[in-house]
Amino acid sequence: MSSERERILRGLSDSVVDMDEDTAAELSNEAVAQGIDALEVIDEGLADGMRRAGDLFESEEYFIPELLVCSDALNAGVEVLKPHIKVEGGAEKKTKVVIGVIEGDTHDIGKNLVKILVEAGGFEIIDLGRDVPAEKFVDTAIAEQADVIALSTLMTTTMLGMPKVVELLKEKGVREKHKVIVGGGPLSQAFSDKIGADGYSKNASEALKLVKTLVGRA
Amino acid sequence: MSSLSPKERLLNTFARKAVDRKPVICPGGMMNAAIVEVMDNSGKAFPEAHSDAGLMTELALAVNIQTGFENIGIPFCMTVEAEALGSAVDFGTRACEPKIAVERYAAAAEAVLPDTKSALESSRSSVIATTVEAASRQLTDVPVIGSLTGPISTAGSLVDPMRFLKDLRKDAAASHALIDKVADFLIEYAYQLIEAGADVISIADPTATGEILGPKMFEDFAVRYINRVADGIHRANIPVIVHICGDLKPVKSHIAHLHADAVSADAMVDLVALKAEFPELVTMGNLSTYLLEFGTPEKVAAAAEILKRGSIDIIAPACGLSTSSPLANIKAFTDAIRA
Known part of the structure; x- marks a missing residue:
């Protein structure tokens, strides 16, 4: 049974x-038919695969199209598993991150990555989408008690919405x-320092490390 | 040697002929130099100037005079192509350049592009052509650069960009078919600008970077279709600038295969080292746009001086500059090169 569980989880990660x-x-x-806990399947199978894909992205074996298609595979699995997630049992509360593209900009590939x-x-991600006013970031972060606000832009003309x-x-x-935290094409650590943000990352895998460092989970 | 006109100087540089000094240019499109201060000084402003040939001509001439860049660079946005092919455009504000509001298609396989001829007749492309004509008539010694949005970015402005990038992998056949048609359209649009008097065509393709696509797709899609567009333009005997955004490291070996008369690169690229490795390249760049926006005129002039002394052939901003960049910084940049 446990080897069967391992085979499925490994297979999901690989998929x-x-x-x-x-x-x-x-x-x-x-996995559902075998009665394996859906949350474990997501974390040890699908999300594990996404983390491996993230490592491949960092080592420049995978690029953005690959990451996006990996994420489609992850979502295909999550869709199947979602109805089987057991809500009782007091799963530990996840750290929340509010994310969005700053007002005036509609480029959201970086944010999505x-x-x-x-x-x-x-x-846990609260995605405000693209073209988001500054007030919305702040109001949502307060209402959701989010630890991190992640701001993205690709356009030099909209980066001034960040301060x-x-x-x-x-x-x-x-x-x-x-x-x-801030990120996006025209930005830099110097810009982040200048506007008094807590951190800058130049790509999506660094953003994950930055979030972990800032909330003390590194 | 006696001093050359800006047009002779730039065209000589492409042809690897002798020049009196390096040209300093800003090709328009993604690298638009119509900053807010120039709009304030000239009374001609965004967003109106994106759709009116008279306003666009006056603003383009004001940019040339006020900034010291030695060219005319139009249009001021990257939305003309996708709009002509059916996507909806949000024209932005005085300080914010136009952007695609809604992509025309949900997936590459669904794209059925309109007929090129009618797309060019009934769209803003004719406004750009009229502007090219008026500007080249008024400033005969100044090179008029028509800026194109490259084939990958134009296709990515016609199909939802997330889906577009996935389709490059999941549905390569439909992606190739779409980008191929886009390339055909871009060649015809370039001809429209060339017939109107454009001396140079510049192609910027910000979706087609090594960092986004990786080396394999950069070769399969970006190099292939950018070269197809460049070959088309070369048939009209017009030189082509290709700007590649981001770090060139993942795709350096492909850069020498671009059919470009000049390759323009972002701020993090060491153009002197690139030139040393590929001496046949005509290089263009790459003053930090961050410095142009937030630096002081003294710091900008110092950075410009370093570019001037290095083995870079054409001096230009590294990427798209902010419309809130101070004119004093841009003047410090061009003055340093022209001195």
Whole structure:
């Protein structure tokens, strides 16, 4: 039985790395039939595969199209498993990250990659989408008690919306409660320092490491 | 040697002929130099200037005069191509450049592009062509650069970009078919600008970077279709600048295979080292746009001086500059090169 469990979990992890949606869905159905705990299947199988894909991305064997298709395989499995997740049992509360693309910008590929990898890293993501006003980031972070606010932009003209988020947090007296991280094409560590953000990362796998460091999980 | 006109200087540089000094240019499109301060000074502004040939011409001439860049660079955005092919555009504001609001297609396989001829007749491409014509008539010594959004980025502005990137892997056949048609369209659009008087065509393809696509797809899609567009433009005997965004490291071996008369690169690229490795390349770049926006004129001038002394053939900003960059910084940049 345990070797059967291992075979399925390993197969699920591989299916994500191999970008194979059909196998991901098939093995997820098998896992359900075998009565394996759905959350464990997601974390030790599918998300494990996504973390391996993230490592391949970091070592420049995988690039963005590959990561996105890996994430499709992950989602194909999660779709099957979702109805079987047992909610009782007091699963540990996940650290929340509010993420979005700053107002004025509609480019969200980078944001989506960060979302995929940070989620696979065990965080709960609240995705505000693209073209998001500064107020919305702050209000959501407060309402959801999110530890991290992740801001993305690809456009030089919209990056100035980022300091506004930091200022709003200060105005509302909650600057210390929410870490602010920034990323996107035109940005740099120098920009992050200048606007008083807590960190910058230049790609999605670094964003995951940054989030872990900031919340003390590194 | 006696001093050359800006047009002679740039064209000589492409042809690897002798020049009196390096040209300093900003080709338009992704590298738009119509900053807010120039709009304030000239009274011609975004977003109106994106769709009106008269305003666009006056603003383009004002950019040339006020910034010191030795060219005309139009359009001021990267949305003309995708709009002509059916995507909806949000024209932005005075400070914010236009962007794609809604991509026309959900997936590469669903894309059925309109007929090129009618797309070019009934779209903003004719406004750009009229502007090229007016500008080249008024400034005969200044090179007029028509900027194109490259084939990968244009295709990625027609299909939802996430799906587009996945389709490169999941549905390569449909992706090739789409980008192939986009390349055909871009060649015809380039001809429209060339007939109107464009001296140079610049192609910027920000989705087609080594960092996004990786070396294999960069070769299969970016190099292949950028070269197809460049070959088409070369048939009209017009030189082509190709700008590649981001770090070139993952795709360095492919850069020498681009059919470009000049390769323009981002700030993190060491153009002197690139030139040493591929001496046949004409290189262009790469003053940090971060420095242009947040630096002081003194720091900008110092950085420009370093570029000027290195083995870079054409001096230009490294990437798209912010519309809030101070004019004093841009002037410090161009003055340092022109001195």
